[in-house]
Amino acid sequence: MRNATAVAGKEAWKRRWLLLAAATLLAITASAVPAAGAGFGITRFDGDVVNRDALGVVTAATQAGSHPDEVTAYIDFATRSGALPGLVVPEEDAKDIRVDLPVGFVGNPQVVTKCREPELESVQIGTDCPRDSQVGVAHVITTSTAPQTVPVFNMEPPPGVPGAFGFRIASVPIHLRAVVRSDGDYGLSILVPRLSQAAPILRTSLTFWGVPADPKNDADRGWVVDSGTRVVCADTSDPSCSTTSGLPPQAFLTNPMTCNGPVETRLSVTSWLGSSAHASFFTHLPAPDQETLVGPEGCDRVPFDARLTGTPVKARASSPSGFSFDLSVPQNGNPTGIAQGHLKKAVVRLPEGMSVNPSSASGLAACGDAQIGLGTLQMPSCPDGSKIGTLTIDTPLLSDPLTGAIYLRDPLPGNLFRLLLVAEGSGVLIKLPGTVTPDPVTGQLTATFDNNPQLPFSNLHLEFKDGPRAPLTLPPACGTHTIVSDLTSWSGKTTTSSSSFNVSRDGNGAPCPPRGFNPTVVAGLANPVGGSSSAFSLTFARGDADQTLRDITVDMPEGLTGVIASADLCDDAAANAGTCGESSRIGSTTTGAGTGENPFFLPGRVYITGPYKGAPFGMSIVVPAIAGPFNLGTVVVRAAIFVDRETAKLRVVSEPLPTILEGVPLLIRTVNVRIDKPGFMVAPTSCAPKSIAARVGSNEGASADRSVRFQVGSCASLPYKPKMTIRMGKRGRTKGRITAPLEVRLDMTPGQANNKSVAVTLPRNVNARLEVLNRYSCTLEQFKSETCPKSNRLGTAVAVTPLLRDPLVGDVFFVRNPARRIPDVMVGLRGQVAFDLAGRVTIPRNLTLRTNFDLVPDVPITKFTLRFVAGRKGPVGFVENACTKAARRERAKLVFRAHSGKVVRVQQRLKIVGCGRRAVTRARGRRGARRGGKAKKGRRGAAKRK
Template sequence: MTATSRRSRPLACVLATLCLVLATALIGAAAAHAAEPFGFVDGSVGVSTSTTQAGGHPDLNVRFALTSVMARHPIIDALEMPRPLETARDVVVDLPPGIVGNPGAIPRCAAADFFASSCPPESQVGVIRTNVFFIPGNEPNAVFNVVPSHGAPAEFAFIKLGLPIHMLVSVRDGDHGLRTTIANLPTQGAMSSADMTLWGVPGDPSHDAERQTSLTGEVPVRPFMTNAATCDGPTRAEISLETYDNPGRTIATTAPMAQLTGCEQQRFAATGSARPDTTKAGAPAGWTVELDVPQDQTVDGLATPPVKDVVVRLPRGTVVSPSASDGLRTCPAAAMKLATSEVPDCPAASKIGSVQIDTPLLARPMTGSVFLLDQTPQRLLRMVLVAEGAGVRLKLPGEIDLDPVSGQVTATFANNPQLPFNHLTVALKGGPRAPLANPRACGPASTSTALTPWGGGRPAVSTDTVEIACDGAPSGFAPAFSAGSASTQAGAASAFSLTFARTDGDDLLKAIDVTMPAGLMPRLASTPLCGEAQAAAGSCGEASRIGSAQTSAGPGSLPFELPGRVYVTGPYKGAPYGLSIVVPAKAGPFDLGTVVVRAAVFVDLRTAALRIASDPLPTILQGIPLQIRSVRVAIDKPGFMLNPTSCAPRTVGAAIAAAGGAVAQRSSRYQVGGCRSLAYTPKLAVRVGARGQTRAGRRTSLVATLTQPAAQAANRSVRLALPKVLNARLDVVERACTQAAYDAGTCGAAARIGSATAVTPLLPKSLSGPAYFVRNPARRLPDIVVQLRGDVAIDLVGRVVITRDLRLTTTFDRIPDVPLSRFQLTLPASSGPVGVVRDLCTKAARLARARQGLRAQNGRLLRRADRLTIAGCAKQKK
């Protein structure tokens, strides 16, 4: 075009506009007489490329014609022209996914230059021919690559009737194909047809004849249009429009396109790498994953296929960190608006990283954030990369798979948009709340990345290795342990707690076996035991709850805290009682279910001291290694735990096992005070005799009954020396069983000398059982072993001696520090352990006294010499 024609354009535009305005009034009247409905003319719609080579750089042609009638030109009587039945307002062309244009490869025309009709010739990307009513001829108009003015990634424009026509290019929702929109077409002339060609290589000299302006210099020869990379089958483009005549009505048609070929000729090379922001073993770390896809942007080559699938498998040992859960939130799927390009309405706490995408289609990188999506029944972890730039917003959903045994992390992003990128960076945040933690083992750690292209090519697999360093961190297993009662008052009810913990450098915790100090006892009389089924399921009732648990999990300085509850249960694994420790594993927004850790509660046969042996602690839940740092168990039900009544120094012992097999022995000093303030007023009554059992030489029954008020110091030893009117029957002594037989439970009836019953306020039922004579190699006379059985099993051992003054004396000197309301030992005459030396009904026998020595756990000693209660004597007359 010459300079003169450029100056005359404004005048021509005015004249043409006036003519069109005059003619517009005729359009509405003539439309009423149309013989057929308005739409696209059959056979007129076409979208085609000049080559079907996948990844090639074709010229793209789009054409269509609208239903029209022949109408006489209002000025030139002899001229008839097609006039569309309706006036198009908006035209939208949707290309199949994968067909892209690279506006950055072609110079852009500034807005001022475009309106001045002085765009540089190298910015022309094609031509368009449009038929407009009242404008004779169908001369081509140049299509320019202009600077986008409406936030679109690309914009093309041409001038018709002296008016600028803009074509905005966008990425549509769903399949991310390109959409070109011509909005608000001029009303001054109704367009009846259009035929546009965008050049695959605008700088190719073959297009010189169609350029609006003669070239004054060298035009860069770079590819502009690119075919899709897939050869799966014929595809379709869609053209739709709306008119001024019927707003809101959309008329659409599809245009089949030829199947692409030559997919096997495309070349795809890509690599991936992953690096933590710290290489410290086991530490929370911000991992950065980078993908490089070199792009072939040469004219003679084929474009690099876009990446379809990405699979990144982080090093074994790199795991999801529970420490990240505190304060973390997820983005609901509805708020993410995944199927649209709308701005997601996600909470800030669901953002776990950043993303940057460098694409040859845009001048600047797309940037955005990584959001954690909400949990579903099928998938625990999901994330979405949201990146935007130049009017394009992409949402790339990914699924995270966790190995159920090792916790190894694999991220998969499948069916990505058919849009090329040359570099993608995903940086997950670091610090104590980082979502990932490094391997705990030192040495090389390798990431595997597989990138699969569109078009059926083979995946590009690469590995990247980073060296994980211990950095002088301690290794091995040296856990900490502490325990104690909240109150140190002897005999008082007090909460009791214990804590065991490890550092990041320690091996993982596996189990704990705790030996409680003697005398620290639970009060079970008023606490119902949880049934086995409920205990295993973690569904015990609140009445069985005796305390709470607090577990911290995760590496680093800010592990996540998980509260739990402790219930007392019935027999478990051979122990008379058990614990069900229930921890709802709800880590931040993630519900990993309910963890139930069982423990067996044993009672020592001689001291009644408790031993609590836990089952193995969980190490991984749904692929997330817990990395338990500490466990605190508090038995804090009011009035449940009772302190010892002995103020002797004791310990709480613990054997803490590691996952690697090591066992650490730990202890915590334990001692109560205020023992001297405890009262001690037990009563011991001895009754002998019965009808026919009072004469000398006879065997007689003996019943010793000990009673004691509540809230006193417990008994430590009881010594009873019978008066000389009584002695031991040696034939019964000879029937004593051996210790081995007793331990094996095979003591016969001959060794049984009586029975006993004990009542304690700690248990809902009394304990009772037989008493045996059991030989003790260290002593001449056998011991009396009282076998108390019930909810628990206790053996009381009495040492039997005959003193120098010939008194039969029995001493129970190792009585457990347990409160007793009543204890009764019955030695019947039938078993014959006690014999009568002097007639029990005589005055001398009635005046005989049994010497008693009762010592409390707090050291208090009571000495008494009480008369026997003798039964079986005839009543004396007054």
């Protein structure tokens, strides 16, 4: 029965072939009519995509994603009369043929056995190619042979070619190469290179079977034609003569899956003489209705069961990790069904908290558009630093997967994170551009890949690199986190897929404790020598498991200060914009950002500014946020520098640190500020142990207090030679029992230890006017709030310090102290800073007048002048005439104590002003007489010095 059926099939095939041969001969005769010289060209290029039922009825195969029974292309070349009567030859011999198939129309050579090249070349009568390797038939008419219909075989492709087919005309093998248009729309093209001139082609048609193993094709399987006569096996019982495929039916051809109307097939041909010709056709109904164009339809019936999953390499909270994604689309090859849709667009939303890792910026590069060559066959020449992962694509069309890499592309304004997926293999090069968009508030990442190739794949595996500089960091919270993806096919169907993964403290399931805040603070001078100038450095940092850093407040130890006068104060507008000049720069900063053991460090600069938020000075900390190929702009953090009014200690209060830039969570790990302008920072002159106090705040509301031990050395080697001058009186104000002006001036040469306390005991001939002190005294609250009446001012003061460009000046008031009978003297110095100096006034048992300035700050003061007025508001005066001999012999007792521990005691005469020249002359004469007549010589010496 089987042999009878086979013979019947052969007879049916024979009838079809004879009809086709007769029609061809008529066409050849007709084509001989045109005159020669019409030129190289194509007179017909057409094709059919059809289904054929068991009765041979042909209908157009228009279902999108279906597997048509047959696809046929017809090519007729322009001809002319040959040298012999009745001979027809082509205008020019065709050399290379290229057919560009519609985008999305694919063939799968892996479902059919492959014929080897030696098997094809050995074909004579019968075939050495396995019958299961036949995928269609070719009908060819040449000038040197009778019309021939021959089987087309699926060939083993040469290296670098994804698919190949072949057949023989007489003894000439014809090779077809299937390639992917990697420089364009990723459609398939069939190339027929270097056609033989031994048998120039006049006309050809090529039919591919949609399901090669389908029994419908048995009648055309395994037969060859020799010299126009079909040859059959003599013994049909021979298994080698069987026309039945030994393979299960699987789909070889698949229709496009976009329903946008008729699709186009294009033809390009070049001749051996260098001429070229082009043609195209759109899909249509089969004859006799071929004028009616049709295209794929029924896209709503195309299934699309795509799914995306994601898995971290190390599921440890708040840590960098490699990450793999698998996008799968099931491919079953069912010949009677509809294939899975091709992926057009993928939108993948990563869970909130999973973000770009700033640590990955170290050594990171980007691939430029010229290096990528989108739309070309150029293999990308991206730098190694731009490679952030690998990928593998499994496709049913190839025996081996495509492999490649994930590259980071050059950022563009508004499109910061651009990716490129590059995969290649078997002569196929795929370049897929994509973008990753971070949420500007939360940093949540959304990846988008659109207009992907209309080619089938079963799995796309992406592997982002692992390690401390991995591009992705995991969420800080333990628990389940979900990836959501919207996957859309070219046929218009969208499926939403979700994939979850768990994060734990250690990556092995340990629960996360409540997120704490345990920052560290390190600070100190590079050269901690008392009174010297040295760079100061402060670093505060946190661990990955800690809450994120927000701000810091630093209380500097007394005496550790800066020479503001050595820099220009940056104005507020420039400070806010981060554009301060170099003359305002006082230091540098380094910020470490990102998770893992190797954060990315960003350098910056520190500038001194004018008043800021109620403080006399401020800082503008400017960090250009340039990380690898990314420029996120300039980050400016302001800080206020307060000066304590009683101790002159500095308090630095920072503004909040930025948490996110351009959608990238900064995940700041460490901040170092180094004040290193030469001569700016000045160390204390006290070697007593001190501390630097800091309060660090987190963005989650926590705060932590830290104390850093601070101490300088070599204070005892500092010189200490204070010099005080006391002047009192003026003309008419030297008599007893009236007030007199008093001026006290203290001079300190630079480089000395600073004063800690100064005690001045005036001679007994000077006393206080208690009724004046009490009448014009203020309360402490009035003084601190600067509301003492101006009429209560009893003196003035001026302090000159190398720390500031301008002296501090202020008023002197007496302030009532409930603990003491006599009001304290309070000096309110004002200028770039505000400082209050308190003096304790006492009258010891010897009835002298003593003032103790016990809390003098550890800052350099080169000159301090204190003046009290005279008159009805004069606070001091003489008991007796100050111009008398006895009065002029009296001395003030001075005790100076340095912060270094040194003490200087001096008994010093007052300079009495207003006694008159005669009294002064008599006094000098008496001094000269006591010195044995040396006064005159002294006067001459004085004159010489003028």
